Amino acid sequence: VTNLVEAANKANKRIGTALSHGVLSNNETDYIDIVKKEFNYVTPENIGKWGSIQNTSSDVWDYDALDSMIDFVEENDIAFKGHALVWHRQAPSFVNGDVTAEDLTILINAHIDATAARYSGQIYAWDVANEVMGDDANYRDSVFFEKLDKKYIADAFTRAHVADPETKLFYNDYSIDNINAKSDAVFTMVTELINAEVPIHGVGFQMHLDASNAPSTKQMTDNLQRFADLDLDVNISEIDVRLSALPWDQVTKLAIQQQVYHRAVNACMNVDRCDAVTVWGFTDKYSWIDGEFGPDDPLLYTADYQRKPAYFAIADAFMRI
Ligand code: G3I
Known part of the structure; x- marks a missing residue:
């Protein structure tokens, strides 16, 4: 080839x-x-993250970088995955421990509504929730979980689906590449989301691997x-x-x-x-x-x-x- x-x-x-x-x-x-x-598929390494889009104030959105990358992929016939709507890292500084639960919900909703709707029809998939499970296989103790419990995850998928009904919505995480306690916890979470009829269409397995102790083909396949x-x-x-x-x-x-x-x-x-x-x-x-x-x-x-x-x-x- x-x-x-x-x-x-x-x-x-x-x-x-x-x-x-x-x-x-x-x-x-x-x-x-x-x-x-x-390549015929692209994920923006950093510019699609919430803090890249709203880095100054909750009233200001800056999509210039993301727009230009989407222009580039469209010119070259490359599919695009948005990454990531809700993530505890690289979030805006106003998303922190001082915010009330009500205000946090308003901020998340405004971000998802604006961002997912903006690219509706232009992109193949969104990572809606990223790394919400901790390495100890319990829900990660982020500002989102602390203020809103796990409900913020289902709500983010539902909201993204309304803003962009055509795009596939993914959960994405690391250290879930084989069957282990963390991937079991993600499996349970995803099963619950499906049973609650939350619009989730897929799971991304990051696979940041170390060649000295990587899983076997069978472990990853299973x-x-x-x-x-x-x-x-x-x-x-x-x-x-x-x-x-x-x-x-x-x-x-x-x-x-x-x-x-x-x-x-x-x-x-x-x-x-x-x-x-x-x-x-x-x-x-x-x-x-x-x-x-x-x-x-x-x-x-x-x-x-x-x-x-x-x-x-x-x-x-x-x-x-
Ligand atoms: O843009 C600033 C620059 O102005 C500043 O001078 C410089 C000094 O530290 O930092 C720059 O920002 C850095 C940013 O990458 C852009 O280069 C951040 O410090 C740095 O933390 C950030 O790292 C990114 C990391 O996510 C943040 O969590 C990596 O590039 C990116 O590859 C990595 O990607 C993540 C996925 O999104 C989710 N899964 C794990 C993966 C690896 O951590």
């Missing part, structure tokens, strides 16, 4: 990347050319399948694979990283309802991993835009049928 889109098309799935508005606006040709050639069996779409929404904890030389590390990407895409291939694989960036030049975990090479291209073994793992797994 000549590119990842062609490979993904054979599998009838989308191949996505997180896109940096900063890099895109710097007109870095190598970066832009790869996005156009290799987990994706149980969510698909709820009549939901599922996908890999933010994959990257850290290699620095591996004890070997770089060539060996890259080979093991390739195997982990292969396992994950294979799991998606095993599940009919898995509609996409999105990589959280694509070049090791720009990854959130370096800032959070220290230097690493978690993505598909080197910092100077050469394809890595991981790139070929994705192409190969998509083409297994």
Whole structure:
């Protein structure tokens, strides 16, 4: 195949990347050319978050960056996922412990109404609620949960569906890539939402993986399948694979990283309802991993835009049928 889109098309799935508005606006040709050639699905890495849209006051919305990214994807025939309507990180500073429950509800509703309605009909999916489950498998103790209990989650989906009835609405989280206590808790939450007839259409599994202890294909498949069996779409929404904890030389590390990407895409291939694989960036030049975990090479291209073994793992797994 000549590119990842062609490979993904054979599998009838989308191949996505997180896109940096900063890099895109710097007109870095190598970066832009790869996005156009290799991906048919995009998630904005930061500019779709609530704090990026309302960073000064609750009366002011700034959609310039998001509008320009949506223009870019429309020009290039790339599908778009909004990310994320309700998230405890990168929220505006006025969403904090001082706000009353009533005011918080008004703020959330105004944000969802304005933002989801603005792009109605233009985007494929929204991450409506992001990371609401804590690592201890209890609801995350955020300002939202503290003030509104878990009801804010159902309300956000319902509100988003009214504002944009055509777009698929997703729940998105990390460390739920295999069957474990946290994914069990998300499974229970999603089941409750479905039983309450809340409009939820899918779950995104982030898969920020560490090559030194990543799950097996079967572990990931079994987990994706149980969510698909709820009549939901599922996908890999933010994959990257850290290699620095591996004890070997770089060539060996890259080979093991390739195997982990292969396992994950294979799991998606095993599940009919898995509609996409999105990589959280694509070049090791720009990854959130370096800032959070220290230097690493978690993505598909080197910092100077050469394809890595991981790139070929994705192409190969998509083409297994
Ligand atoms: O824009 C400011 C800049 O003005 C300032 O000088 C600089 C100094 O720290 O910070 C810049 O903001 C940073 C922002 O990225 C844009 O680059 C924030 O500090 C930094 O925290 C933020 O990190 C993002 C992170 O989400 C925030 O939670 C990462 O880029 C982004 O990759 C990451 O993505 C998340 C997904 O949305 C949800 N799932 C997990 C994933 C990884 O954490």
